[in-house]
Amino acid sequence: MFRAPMSEDQDELLRLYGQMQRIRRVEEECARAYAQGKIGGFLHLYIGQESVGVGAIAALRPDDYVIGTYRDHGLAMAKGMPARAVLAELFGKATGCSQGLGGSMHLFDAEHHMLGGYGIVGGHIPLAAGVAYASKYQGNGRVTLCFFGEGSVTIGSFHEALSLAALWKLPIVFICENNEYSMGTPLARSLSLEDVSQKALGYAMARDRFFARDVLEVKARIGEAVTRAREESEPTLVEVRTYRFRGHSMSDPGKYRTPEEIEAQKKLDPLQKARDALVAVLGEEKLAALDAEIEAETADAVKHAEEAPEPSPDILEPTTYVGEFAR
Amino acid sequence: MSREIRYREALREAIAEEMERDPRVFIMGEEVGRYQGAYKVTEGLFDRFGDKRVVDAPIAENGFAGIGVGAAMVGLRPIIEFMTWNFSAVAFDQILSNAAKVRQMSGGQFSCPIVFRGPNGSARQVGSQHSQSMEGFYAHVPGLKVVAPAFPRDAKGLLKAAIRDDNPVCFFESETLYSMKGEVPDPSEGDLLVEIGKANVCHEGSDVTIVSWSRITHVALEAAKLLAAEGISAEIVDLRSLRPLDEETILESVRKTHRAVVAHEGWPYGSVGAEVVDRIQRLGFDDLDAPVLRVTGMDVPMPYNARLEQHCLPQPAAIVSACKKVLYLE
Ligand SMILES: Cc1ncc(C[n+]2csc(CCOP(=O)(O)OP(=O)(O)O)c2C)c(N)n1
Numbered sequence: 262m263f264r265a266p267m268s269e270d271q272d273e274l275l276r277l278y279g280q281m282q283r284i285r286r287v288e289e290e291c292a293r294a295y296a297q298g299k300i301g302g303f304l305h306l307y308i309g310q311e312s313v314g315v316g317a318i319a320a321l322r323p324d325d326y327v328i329g330t331y332r333d334h335g336l337a338m339a340k341g342m343p344a345r346a347v348l349a350e351l352f353g354k355a356t357g358c359s360q361g362l363g364g365s366m367h368l369f370d371a372e373h374h375m376l377g378g379y380g381i382v383g384g385h386i387p388l389a390a391g392v393a394y395a396s397k398y399q400g401n402g403r404v405t406l407c408f409f410g411e412g413s414v415t416i417g418s419f420h421e422a423l424s425l426a427a428l429w430k431l432p433i434v435f436i437c438e439n440n441e442y443s444m445g446t447p448l449a450r451s452l453s454l455e456d457v458s459q460k461a462l463g464y465a466m467a468r469d470r471f472f473a474r475d476v477l478e479v480k481a482r483i484g485e486a487v488t489r490a491r492e493e494s495e496p497t498l499v500e501v502r503t504y505r506f507r508g509h510s511m512s513d514p515g516k517y518r519t520p521e522e523i524e525a526q527k528k529l530d531p532l533q534k535a536r537d538a539l540v541a542v543l544g545e546e547k548l549a550a551l552d553a554e555i556e557a558e559t560a561d562a563v564k565h566a567e568e569a570p571e572p573s574p575d576i577l578e579p580t581t582y583v584g585e586f587a588r
Numbered sequence: 589m590s591r592e593i594r595y596r597e598a599l600r601e602a603i604a605e606e607m608e609r610d611p612r613v614f615i616m617g618e619e620v621g622r623y624q625g626a627y628k629v630t631e632g633l634f635d636r637f638g639d640k641r642v643v644d645a646p647i648a649e650n651g652f653a654g655i656g657v658g659a660a661m662v663g664l665r666p667i668i669e670f671m672t673w674n675f676s677a678v679a680f681d682q683i684l685s686n687a688a689k690v691r692q693m694s695g696g697q698f699s700c701p702i703v704f705r706g707p708n709g710s711a712r713q714v715g716s717q718h719s720q721s722m723e724g725f726y727a728h729v730p731g732l733k734v735v736a737p738a739f740p741r742d743a744k745g746l747l748k749a750a751i752r753d754d755n756p757v758c759f760f761e762s763e764t765l766y767s768m769k770g771e772v773p774d775p776s777e778g779d780l781l782v783e784i785g786k787a788n789v790c791h792e793g794s795d796v797t798i799v800s801w802s803r804i805t806h807v808a809l810e811a812a813k814l815l816a817a818e819g820i821s822a823e824i825v826d827l828r829s830l831r832p833l834d835e836e837t838i839l840e841s842v843r844k845t846h847r848a849v850v851a852h853e854g855w856p857y858g859s860v861g862a863e864v865v866d867r868i869q870r871l872g873f874d875d876l877d878a879p880v881l882r883v884t885g886m887d888v889p890m891p892y893n894a895r896l897e898q899h900c901l902p903q904p905a906a907i908v909s910a911c912k913k914v915l916y917l918e
Contacts, residue, residue, distance in 0.1 A: 326662070328658075357695070358694075358695065358697075359693060359694050359695030359697070360695035360696070361695070362692055362693065362695050363692075363693040363694065363695060367693035367694070369690075369693060369694035369695065369697050369698060370697070371694070371697040371698060376658075376661060376662075376698070377690065377693060377694060377698075379685075379686070380685070381681055381685045384654070384681050384682070384685055384686060385654075385686070386654070387650060387651045387652070387653070387654020387655055387657075387658070387682060388654045388655075388657050388658035388661070388682070388686050389658060390651070390654065390655050390658060391654055391655035391656060391657055391658020391659040391660075391661075391666075392658040392659065392661065392662050393658075394655050394658065394659050394664075395658065395659040395662045395663060395664045396662075398614070398640070398659070398664060399663065399664075417650060417678075418650050418651065418654065418681070418682075421648040421650050421651025421652075421654075422651055422654065422655075424646070424648060424651065425645070425646070425648060425651045425652065425655060428646065576695075576696070579696065580691055580692045580695060580696040581691065581692055581730050581731050582691070582731065582733075582755050583691065583699045583701075583753075583754035583755050584754065584755070585785075585832075586832075587730075587732075587733050587755070587784075587785065587831050587832035588831075588832050588833070
């Protein structure tokens with residue numbers, strides 16, 4: 262069968278599909294491991310939202326920064342963290358990105374400029390502005406992407422950070438991943454408006470708003486904001502409409518939405534959409550081969566996490582202070 | 589060569605010298621620049637270093653404390669000034685959940701070299717919301733260092749050390765100390781650094797140990813004079829650092845006097861003073877001839893009324909009385 266040669270876009274789509282599929286498979290394995298009691302604490306999955314993080318981070322340079330909330334596995338992987346380091350961290354192992362001290366909600370990777378996931382809703386947004394502040398101070402041309410849910414928009418730290426970022430013209434893109442629910446609370450019961458990007462208006466900040474159904478569109482639209490940050494040192498608030506297919510966390514009874522609603526959303530799955538588009542050009546075989554490769558990588562990462570050693574109590578004091586412990 | 593300078597000038601010298609030495613250091617806070625500082629600590633710095641390094645922030649403590657934390661994580665050395673520590677309450681999350689945690693959460697990959705500083709404790713009749721001693725909240729937190737100097741020399745040396753420290757340091761000053769003069773070595777004699785974590789015996793004695801810090805060290809000095817007039821020799825251990833705590837200097841003094849009184853301005857419940865008492869009784873039990881007593885601020889919100897305010901604050905007479913009690917003279 263004749264196939265048209267791949268365009269640059271298709272090349273990129275294939276690459277981004279691979280990233281999204283890697284995240285999806287790791288998240289599914291996390292859910293399984295959690296059910297088996299191998300992962301403790303809170304676990305917030307990114308399933309359904311992969312196109313946001315993957316598309317947005319594809320618009321970055323490697324030395325740009327990413328900061329997010331506890332829903333951070335996908336962001337960390339898109340920024341370059343290997344699946345082994347993610348899973349080992351979730352299993353609480355010494356080979357995890359944070360030596361097993363951070364867990365699911367706190368994935369940090371200094372090498373890849375992943376500046377962490379944070380557990381206090383909105384609390385990381387001023388910190389992200391500070392990272393952008395440092396980039397401007399140092400003149401290193403780096404851009405910071407700060408991810409958060411629409412639940413962050415109701416807390417003060419969001420507003421202080423946007424206010425200061427606009428005032429001081431910081432090179433940052435604030436990305437609100439609006440997945441319609443803040444835990445069990447739908448948008449309409451947490452905000453007085455439907456268009457979250459309007460919050461930028463009060464700070465005279467540029468804004469954008471779109472659905473995350475096409476990962477390449479996410480890349481292009483966030484790319485505009487990244488350019489604005491890098492070239493004009495101006496912040497942007499971008500509301501990306503998305504949907505999480507799983508519960509808020511693993512303990513979510515999910516009574517606040519109907520199975521029909523979730524099924525309808527799954528039909529719009531950006532990951533499946535990307536795969537379908539690629540199959541149309543490359544054929545099912547090629548995609549199946551890529552999926553199999555990802556399957557093997559994922560299995561390897563799970564095996565690694567299972568077999569990795571536990572961290573020793575010896576690391577507790579040196580990771581609390583630089584130098585001698587202050588007691 | 590030593591000169592007499594004020595506590596606020598000592599702080600200013602420390603900031604200026606460190607900014608001169610290290611281009612990564614900047615100071616940010618409300619009115620620190622053009623206004624020259626709400627308490628004039630930063631007077632002249634804006635003209636000298638410009639708006640990149642002396643940054644006037646709007647009223648957004650959570651926002652600019654967070655900006656400091658993020659900037660510290662990626663290579664800068666911010667000094668964040670709180671107009672007073674009372675207002676740090678709205679930035680508490682940034683200090684507690686971010687500054688004190690990034691090192692641990694990242695498995696040691698990131699650290700947070702930042703100084704949070706400002707005046708702490710009572711001023712004069714500024715009422716309950718503006719009179720709080722906040723150091724206890726911060727000393728409670730692993731990952732933070734906490735210092736509270738009483739003298740200009742220590743203020744300068746500790747602030748310079750705090751700016752150079754690779755950890756977040758909470759630096760507690762006092763409005764009532766800003767104008768106090770004291771001997772501070774001339775900058776020509778070289779860098780004045782006071783090691784964080786070392787207490788100082790600022791008054792020697794043999795009958796009873798008084799442990800104190802910040803403004804109350806001066807109250808303790810007055811008490812020591814009153815005690816001396818009655819033939820009682822008090823030794824004062826000025827802690828300077830509240831975390832880490834210099835156990836050794838405290839215990840050494842108690843080994844000599846066998847009696848201790850801990851005096852501080854903040855509330856008694858679960859305070860740094862309680863921590864000091866725990867360490868003395870636990871580590872120095874055999875050296876003690878009496879239970880350790882505390883003289884603290886009263887366990888109520890600070891009243892506005894001038895007399896009641898003084899009633900709530902530790903006075904020399906209260907320290908004298910506590911010392912006599914541990915000597916079984918009262
Ligand atoms: C300050 C604070 N309050 C409450 C919580 C508990 N909490 C964790 S996530 C969450 C909902 C946040 O929803 P959203 O911002 O929409 O993000 P999403 O989980 O959908 O990604 C809440 C209430 C918290 N972590 N921090």
